[in-house]
Amino acid sequence: MALPPEEALAATGATVRAATPDDPDTRAAGLGRLTPRWVALPESTEQVSALMRAATEHDLAVVPAGGGSKLGWGPPPERCDLLLTTRRMDHVLEHAAGDLVARVEAGVRTEALAATLAAAGQELALDVPVEGATVGGTLATATAGPRRLRYGTARDLLIGITVVLADGTIARSGGKVVKNVAGYDLGKLFTGSLGTLGVITEATFRLHPLPAARAWITVTVPGPADLPDLAALAGSQTEPSAVEVDRPSAGGPLTLAALFEGVAAAGRAEAARALLGPAAVTGPEPPPWWGRAPGEEFLLELRVRPAGAVPALAAVSRAAREAGDLPVHLRGSAASAVLHLALPADAAPARAEAFVSALRSGLGAHGGRLVVWTAPADAAARLDRFGPSGAATLMRRVKERFDPDDRLSPGRLPASARPGPALEDPAPSGDRAPRGESVPAGHPAPPEGPGTQGEGERT
Amino acid sequence: MTPVSASAGPSGRVSGLVGGLTAILGAEAVITDPVRLRTYESDGLTYHRATPGVVVLPETAEQVAAVVRLCTRTGTPFVARGSGTGLSGGALPRADGVLIVTSRMRRIIEIDIGNRLSVVEPGVTNLAISEAARPYGYYYAPDPSSRQVCSIGGNVAENSGGAHCLKYGFTVNHVLAIEMVAPDGEIVELDAMDPGYDLLGAFIGSEGTLGIATKITVRLSRLPETVTTLLAAFVSVEAGGRAVSAIIGAGIVPAAIEMMDALAIEAAEAAVHCEYPAGAGAVLIVELDGPGAEVAHQFAEVERICRESGATELRVADDVAEREAIWRGRRSAFAAVGRISPAYLVQDGVVPRTALPEVLAGIERLSRRYGIRVANVFHAGDGNLHPLVLFDDAEEGAGERAERVSGEILDLCLEHGGSITGEHGVGVDKSRHMTKMFSPEDLDTMQLVRCAFDPANLSNPGKIFPTPRLCGEVPGVRKGVHPLVASGEAELF
Numbered sequence: 001m002a003l004p005p006e007e008a009l010a011a012t013g014a015t016v017r018a019a020t021p022d023d024p025d026t027r028a029a030g031l032g033r034l035t036p037r038w039v040a041l042p043e044s045t046e047q048v049s050a051l052m053r054a055a056t057e058h059d060l061a062v063v064p065a066g067g068g069s070k071l072g073w074g075p076p077p078e079r080c081d082l083l084l085t086t087r088r089m090d091h092v093l094e095h096a097a098g099d100l101v102a103r104v105e106a107g108v109r110t111e112a113l114a115a116t117l118a119a120a121g122q123e124l125a126l127d128v129p130v131e132g133a134t135v136g137g138t139l140a141t142a143t144a145g146p147r148r149l150r151y152g153t154a155r156d157l158l159i160g161i162t163v164v165l166a167d168g169t170i171a172r173s174g175g176k177v178v179k180n181v182a183g184y185d186l187g188k189l190f191t192g193s194l195g196t197l198g199v200i201t202e203a204t205f206r207l208h209p210l211p212a213a214r215a216w217i218t219v220t221v222p223g224p225a226d227l228p229d230l231a232a233l234a235g236s237q238t239e240p241s242a243v244e245v246d247r248p249s250a251g252g253p254l255t256l257a258a259l260f261e262g263v264a265a266a267g268r269a270e271a272a273r274a275l276l277g278p279a280a281v282t283g284p285e286p287p288p289w290w291g292r293a294p295g296e297e298f299l300l301e302l303r304v305r306p307a308g309a310v311p312a313l314a315a316v317s318r319a320a321r322e323a324g325d326l327p328v329h330l331r332g333s334a335a336s337a338v339l340h341l342a343l344p345a346d347a348a349p350a351r352a353e354a355f356v357s358a359l360r361s362g363l364g365a366h367g368g369r370l371v372v373w374t375a376p377a378d379a380a381a382r383l384d385r386f387g388p389s390g391a392a393t394l395m396r397r398v399k400e401r402f403d404p405d406d407r408l409s410p411g412r413l414p415a416s417a418r419p420g421p422a423l424e425d426p427a428p429s430g431d432r433a434p435r436g437e438s439v440p441a442g443h444p445a446p447p448e449g450p451g452t453q454g455e456g457e458r459t
Numbered sequence: 460m461t462p463v464s465a466s467a468g469p470s471g472r473v474s475g476l477v478g479g480l481t482a483i484l485g486a487e488a489v490i491t492d493p494v495r496l497r498t499y500e501s502d503g504l505t506y507h508r509a510t511p512g513v514v515v516l517p518e519t520a521e522q523v524a525a526v527v528r529l530c531t532r533t534g535t536p537f538v539a540r541g542s543g544t545g546l547s548g549g550a551l552p553r554a555d556g557v558l559i560v561t562s563r564m565r566r567i568i569e570i571d572i573g574n575r576l577s578v579v580e581p582g583v584t585n586l587a588i589s590e591a592a593r594p595y596g597y598y599y600a601p602d603p604s605s606r607q608v609c610s611i612g613g614n615v616a617e618n619s620g621g622a623h624c625l626k627y628g629f630t631v632n633h634v635l636a637i638e639m640v641a642p643d644g645e646i647v648e649l650d651a652m653d654p655g656y657d658l659l660g661a662f663i664g665s666e667g668t669l670g671i672a673t674k675i676t677v678r679l680s681r682l683p684e685t686v687t688t689l690l691a692a693f694v695s696v697e698a699g700g701r702a703v704s705a706i707i708g709a710g711i712v713p714a715a716i717e718m719m720d721a722l723a724i725e726a727a728e729a730a731v732h733c734e735y736p737a738g739a740g741a742v743l744i745v746e747l748d749g750p751g752a753e754v755a756h757q758f759a760e761v762e763r764i765c766r767e768s769g770a771t772e773l774r775v776a777d778d779v780a781e782r783e784a785i786w787r788g789r790r791s792a793f794a795a796v797g798r799i800s801p802a803y804l805v806q807d808g809v810v811p812r813t814a815l816p817e818v819l820a821g822i823e824r825l826s827r828r829y830g831i832r833v834a835n836v837f838h839a840g841d842g843n844l845h846p847l848v849l850f851d852d853a854e855e856g857a858g859e860r861a862e863r864v865s866g867e868i869l870d871l872c873l874e875h876g877g878s879i880t881g882e883h884g885v886g887v888d889k890s891r892h893m894t895k896m897f898s899p900e901d902l903d904t905m906q907l908v909r910c911a912f913d914p915a916n917l918s919n920p921g922k923i924f925p926t927p928r929l930c931g932e933v934p935g936v937r938k939g940v941h942p943l944v945a946s947g948e949a950e951l952f
Contacts, residue, residue, distance in 0.1 A: 098708065177876070179620055183893065183902070185631075190656075194655075231575075305576070389655065
């Protein structure tokens with residue numbers, strides 16, 4: 001404990017520098033008004049481990065980051081002394097083309113990885129909805145795109161992971177074979193962990209051959225009632241890889257587009273006309289909006305069961321109307337029923353709140369989820385970002401075991417899953433809060449909101 | 460070989476639970492009769508046996524939860540069991556514990572085609588789900604060879620695969636939600652739609668150590684438009700292996716690619732008269748499915764590749780009966796080796812597909828060195844080997860040699876960057892090999908997950924992990940020395 005924190009961090013061998021208020025690594029980083037004291041740019045898993053040991057020794061809060069494209073996703077961290085960015089860990093460590101497997105460092109950009117793999121006629125069949133994403137950030141936020149319908153999401157394609165825990169422990173699970181059930185799958189746990197369980201430093205993925213051809217079929221209709229039968233399309237023997245919808249305004253027309261992959265893609269897209277109608281257009285290029293989130297500053301994600309997709313479209317329109325005709329741009333995976341909603345960044349907080357609560361209560365019957373990924377600060381203060389979850393208690397217990405000091409991205413988790421003094425006794429008693437009511441009564445509010453910059457001074 | 464057997468006879472503590480269990484379930488669902496208990500003393504891996512302290516047959520999640528709460532209150536270990544077809548001793552009972560058998564929880568609650576899902580109880584068999592969905596043109600994709608009898612709850616515990624997981628993935632890729640009884644007796648819903656840690660994914664494949672699934676929502680998949688199955692005979696596994704590499708290299712992902720070597724073919728022939736080409740050194744089964752136009756194209760490619768790789772005979776199945784004839788030999792392989800050997804061990808190691816030729820040559824060397832025959836049946840597409848190590852248990856020392864061959868095969872898999880188990884699970888059988896695959900830090904980190912779910916270590920203890928461990932208090936403050944630590948029986952974690 002002899003060294004002051006900046007020297008301890010420097011002694012890790014990683015590049016560590018003081019952060020500045022307009023630091024490029026943190027400015028756009030969605031840390032709220034929080035400015036970290038230092039930025040670390042490690043180049044190896046071992047350096048990340050050394051940094052975490054130093055952070056533990058000096059009680060520093062650490063926020064892991066990749067490309068920074070989604071650092072604003074989820075509630076802003078309550079404390080951040082050290083921003084740990086993986087962007088210098090950007091090597092594709094191994095591409096075993098014959099095994100359809102690639103092992104990469106977490107800081108590799110998904111676009112760069114795609115270029116490397118394409119040279120061998122392969123791909124990681126995972127679409128990312130925002131530009132500039134790294135592999136690590138994609139895993140930590142569990143983002144996926146249109147082709148989730150056919151290939152699943154990041155958790156389905158991840159076969160091995162290396163992480164560094166809050167205390168510096170380096171742990172691996174899985175491996176570099178696709179079929180493997182030895183031990184717990186830590187990769188699953190870290191998918192969607194938002195930087196709260198550890199730092200993802202390496203990942204191994206199963207790959208797919210690039211399809212010989214791609215073709216799309218697109219149709220625009222006046223309203224949800226005019227949509228083709230989504231269940232029939234998803235279950236059609238034309239086997240679409242993705243079925244997406246785009247609706248720029250809540251009451252307006254919708255465009256539906258389906259992707260087909262394979263040697264016979266064009267013919268299958270044409271065959272889908274039987275379901276989409278004569279007005280549909282086929283071609284080798286996607287519509288311009290394909291695969292991108294409809295907005296970044298105020299972005300919501302709606303998840304329902306597949307048959308709930310069309311009712312959800314109506315529920316969104318209704319909620320938008322009830323919130324004083326709030327403009328809502330909807331886009332997403334119609335057949336998988338994962339829809340992104342972009343609200344205007346200058347939406348009045350009260351109207352945004354009304355929209356979210358109207359939509360959540362409208363979901364009740366279908367058991368869907370509404371996540372508020374990003375929101376302007378004033379609106380964010382009024383919104384429950386994640387909604388209720390039956391797994392909240394277990395998530396909190398996992399967090400406590402992995403990061404007992406709440407050092408990693410404190411406050412990022414669903415509030416109900418955050419460690420706190422009001423822990424329930426894990427002993428069985430039957431007096432636990434009923435399922436679904438995941439926020440225990442009397443759970444303490446976070447000590448202070450975002451912007452507690454002084455927290456960084458408490459070393 | 461001496462069977463490993465825990466001492467029989469319910470301990471005083473377990474017999475003290477019988478009253479409580481009877482109050483929860485009724486006397487008829489609580490088994491204490493020693494003769495009936497014996498039915499449950501092993502799973503599919505009969506080499507490991509233990510007579511359970513008591514067996515219960517709950518019918519509802521609430522009953523499972525009440526039993527688990529009773530166990531937790533009394534510090535009694537509990538083990539869940541489905542159909543008992545597991546091949547790693549994952550459902551091996553405890554003489555000092557309660558065995559919770561899900562065989563009475565076999566309702567298919569819902570087939571929901573609009574949502575492409577089915578909701579089932581854990582005791583439902585894998586195949587029953589597909590049969591219930593078939594009239595609608597759908598099925599449940601993971602297809603372990605034991606699918607006629609294995610339970611979906613057991614599939615969840617083991618993250619079961621099957622021949623078709625090459626294209627379609629494993630149980631974890633097809634389960635949308637689980638209602639489970641956590642080790643503290645709470646009923647918890649894990650749902651893929653939940654934001655945050657993928658606890659659903661972490662739970663699947665945890666071999667019963669993180670709780671007991673009581674209701675499972677599975678994804679249903681559309682039955683493919685076209686299925687074509689091809690059987691190709693080769694002079695050697697090397698030649699067949701070259702064909703596999705070429706198929707994958709051509710950018711084709713078949714639904715399944717299976718291989719059997721000469722000894723496995725001989726066994727299958729003796730058992731089910733599958734009439735595979737006589738004298739073949741290896742047969743390859745390649746199944747293609749999907750839209751007709753795609754399958755037709757891929758089939759032409761696969762056929763060309765097999766011929767160029769030296770296939771001596773090609774057979775194509777175009778209808779269900781012909782396809783079943785091809786698969787019959789493959790599906791019977793495990794049981795079939797009983798026809799050519801009094802006893803055998805089955806392994807489940809995995810290697811990167813490109814390492815298959817080298818590893819198979821290594822297995823051949825081991826076989827010669829120890830004078831033990833090894834029949835190879837494997838999922839060639841994903842490098843999952845199922846070497847069947849044959850021996851005569853009447854012969855002095857043969858069992859030990861077979862064990863050694865079996866262990867060294869796993870070492871070989873690990874040397875080539877593989878895994879000790881692709882689909883059978885670790886259970887009790889392979890827990891001692893875990894330290895070869897994972898560092899102490901890796902295993903400690905996995906223990907953090909167990910401690911979060913099961914701090915008292917009562918849910919299927921002694922499985923997966925090589926060393927018993929205790930969970931520290933949360934957060935951090937430890938009081939005194941645990942008696943098991945003092946006695947050296949456990950390490951504090």
